[in-house]
Amino acid sequence: MKVPTRLQPLVDDGLIDEVLSQLMSGKEAQVYVVRCGQHVRCAKIYKEAGKRSFKQAVQYQEGRAVKNSRSARAIGKRSRYGQQEQEQAWLNAEVDALRRLAAAGVRVPKTHGFVDGVLLMDMISDAEGYPAPRLNDVVLSAEQAREFHARIIADVVKMLCVGLIHGDLSEFNVLVGKDGPVIIDLPQAVNASGNNSAAAMLLRDVENMANYFGRFAPELRTSDYGREIWGLYEKGNLRTDSKLTGRFEGKLEAANVDEVLRIIEHAREEAQRDLERRQAALE
Numbered sequence: 001m002k003v004p005t006r007l008q009p010l011v012d013d014g015l016i017d018e019v020l021s022q023l024m025s026g027k028e029a030q031v032y033v034v035r036c037g038q039h040v041r042c043a044k045i046y047k048e049a050g051k052r053s054f055k056q057a058v059q060y061q062e063g064r065a066v067k068n069s070r071s072a073r074a075i076g077k078r079s080r081y082g083q084q085e086q087e088q089a090w091l092n093a094e095v096d097a098l099r100r101l102a103a104a105g106v107r108v109p110k111t112h113g114f115v116d117g118v119l120l121m122d123m124i125s126d127a128e129g130y131p132a133p134r135l136n137d138v139v140l141s142a143e144q145a146r147e148f149h150a151r152i153i154a155d156v157v158k159m160l161c162v163g164l165i166h167g168d169l170s171e172f173n174v175l176v177g178k179d180g181p182v183i184i185d186l187p188q189a190v191n192a193s194g195n196n197s198a199a200a201m202l203l204r205d206v207e208n209m210a211n212y213f214g215r216f217a218p219e220l221r222t223s224d225y226g227r228e229i230w231g232l233y234e235k236g237n238l239r240t241d242s243k244l245t246g247r248f249e250g251k252l253e254a255a256n257v258d259e260v261l262r263i264i265e266h267a268r269e270e271a272q273r274d275l276e277r278r279q280a281a282l283e
Contacts, residue, residue, distance in 0.1 A: 006045045007032065010115055016043065023123075023131055028187060033123060033131065041112060044119040046091055046187070090187060091117055097164055097189040104162045105240070106155045107182045127178040135181065135212065136171040145216035148181050152209050153225050155183055156202070158240050160233055165190040165198055169205035171212040192233070199230050224248040 003011055003019050010016045018035040023042060025031075032043045095114045098121070102108055109121040124132040140148065152174065159165065166173070166183065167190040175182045192198045206226030214221030223246035231248055232238040 004030075004032065004045065006116070006118060007034070007043055010043070010118060010120075013115075015113060015115065015120065019043075026185075028185075034120075036112070036120065040123050042109070042121050042123045044121065046117045046119070093189055094185075094187040095119060097186040100162055100164065101159060101183075101186075104158050106158045107151075107177075107180070108186070109182065109184060124175045124177045124182045124184070126176070132175040132177045132182070134172055135174040135176055138176050140213075140216045142217040145213040145220070148176075149209060149213040149217070149220055151181055152183070153206070153229075153244065154240075156206060156209075156225075157229060157238065157242065157244075160192055160202065160229065161238060161240050163192050165192050165195075165202045166205050167201045170208045202226060202230055 001019055001021060007016060007019055011019075016034045016036055020033040020035060020040070023031040023033050028047055030045045030047070032045070034041055034043045092114070095111055098108050098111050102110055109124060112120040112122070114120070126132045135148075152169075156166070156169070166186060167188045168185065169183070173183065173185040175184055190198055190201050192202070195201075203226040206229065210220050210223055210225070225244060225246050227248040227250075228244055228246065229238065231250060232242055
């Protein structure tokens with residue numbers, strides 16, 4: 001196929017040998033399947049800020065570290081330089097998150113370079129070697145749903161143990177690879193200790209998973225892993241091997257109910273728009 005303009009520099013530099021196909025076009029990026037030597041990988045091209053439909057960027061960026069005090073002041077003043085720095089920080093966020101999470105044992109795609117707003121990473125494949133489907137596109141048995149849910153919850157715990165929350169976790173941001181679920185799409189990853197909405201976002205992420213897997217294993221809809229996980233985190237007792245029960249009794253000081261409901265409603269709206277775009281593409 002014709003090489004997209006944004007990928008041409010990577011082809012010229014020998015990082016990509018061939019563009020095989022377009023895999024998807026989403027609210028913040030386009031993803032292509034490419035050949036790099038003997039390896040088939042994905043090239044994720046981030047859309048420019050004005051062309052992204054992902055909202056609430058400021059909310060997600062709260063608490064993120066910036067490279068120096070000058071950048072922090074510029075971002076605060078929203079100067080042209082500050083906007084450039086904020087955009088660069090947004091673009092770098094997924095690369096940083098993927099590397100940290102892979103080191104922590106979370107199942108995420110391995111990265112292979114980030115050049116001019118293009119991220120090269122592993123292509124997650126199914127058992128036949130084709131691009132893995134999204135979780136939303138598969139039908140699970142009750143047993144599979146329980147197993148996948150447990151694995152996702154374990155990854156959520158590992159993420160929080162290194163100080164990160166996905167922030168937009170849903171069945172649209174999980175691929176079903178040959179070895180099970182793989183979490184993707186992390187440019188909005190939240191700093192758990194520095195973001196006032198961290199608790200609400202974690203609860204929303206976990207609730208999304210409970211509701212989805214609950215379609216196949218209904219008892220998961222009544223689980224309460226989100227509050228249990230955050231409760232342990234608040235007390236400094238969360239570990240990657242913490243034994244979870246899915247039950248919680250008590251009150252979370254950091255959780256604002258109105259904020260949780262607002263974020264959940266935003267996620268539902270985004271999911272509906274994704275569904276409408278997918279249906280339109282098939283017509």
